[in-house]
Amino acid sequence: MQRQQFDISKAPAQPLRADPRGRTMDAEGHIRGVEASSGGLIRATLGSAAAAGAILVLFWLPAEYGIDATGLGRVMGLTQMGEIKQQLYAEAAAEDAALAATSPTVVATSSDPEVLDRLVAIETQVAAIAAIVGAERAPETPEVAVAAPAEVEAPAVAAAEAPVAPVWRDTWSFTLQPGEGIEAKLRMQEGEQAEFEWTANGAVLNHDMHGDGSGQEISYEQGRAVPGQAGILTAAFTGNHGWFWRNRTEAPVTMTLHVRGEYERLLTP
Incomplete structure (x- = not known):
């Protein structure tokens, strides 16, 4: 008995079938996508916008700014969190503004040439007066030391200079x-x-x-x-x-x- 040879070219062609993900293939084996209509795109866009708006009003505004248009944020504790954040932001802004308002004044005063010249002149006069006073009092120092024994004067001086603690109410x-x-x-x-x-x-x-x-x-x-x-x-x-x-x-x-x-x-x- 003679065996017959199998020719693959004579095998029946498989019919095209739909892709399980909603796509089909043409006769040349190319995948064709599903065409979307303009109405479907509009509905999808409007749905996404509505969801984003709901999240904005119900959750984000109460949690960040303390704005609760529906009252749901206060029930969930989000409005209180937003109010605390705004208070902290306001305090930090006030502190930065106060620091910025005082810093330029200090820099301007310390860098004014006229003020610096006056300070130098005052320091020179003070140094000269101190030198004169020191020279005039120098001879008197030994006399005071001899006339007042250390063992007698020390307790009186210590008592006079002792700091008195304030009495607070x-x-x-x-x-x-x-x-x-x-x-x-x-x-x-x-x-x-x-x-x-x-x-x-x-x-x-x-x-x-x-x-x-x-x-x-x-x-x-x-x-x-x-x-x-x-x-x-x-x-x-x-x-x-x-x-x-x-x-x-x-x-x-x-x-x-x-x-x-x-x-x-x-x-x-």
Whole structure:
């Protein structure tokens, strides 16, 4: 029995079938894509825009700017987060503006040729006066040393020069964590004066001395990276007058405040 040879050219051709991903092949084996209509593209674009708008209004605006048009952001806690961010941005901008406003004045004053010449002249006059006074008092020094024995005079001098610690009416301390702020105020009548002293105990703090009350507000002084401050606070009107501190460092800072003088009471958290 004779075997027949198989000729592949005479094999039946396989019919074209649809590609499982929605694409078909033509007779030459080229893949044809699905044609999209203009209406379908418009609907897809409008759908994407609507989704983006919903995300913008419901989530992004409350979380970044504290703007909550629907009320959903406050329920989810996003509005509070946005309000805190805006407050921090405003504080940082105010600190940078205050620093920028003071820096040019310092540079201009120190680089003024006329001011420098006057400072040099003053220093020369002071040095000359000191030399004259020293020359006139030189002969008197031995006489004082002989007339006053050291063992008798030493205790009296030491007692006269011993520093007297101030007696404060109120003292308050608080430890601020990095980024944390705290406020303390004095209840004062208009025109009353209170002496104060606060320190960051070796660190630095940003501070704002201000007041509010009787429908008025005032900012007395602001500072950035300040180790401490002392002075007298005079109430511009009846109300609460005091300080706000914020720790902008990366470590905890303990602030200590001392006050005395004319005020009703110290208000602290």
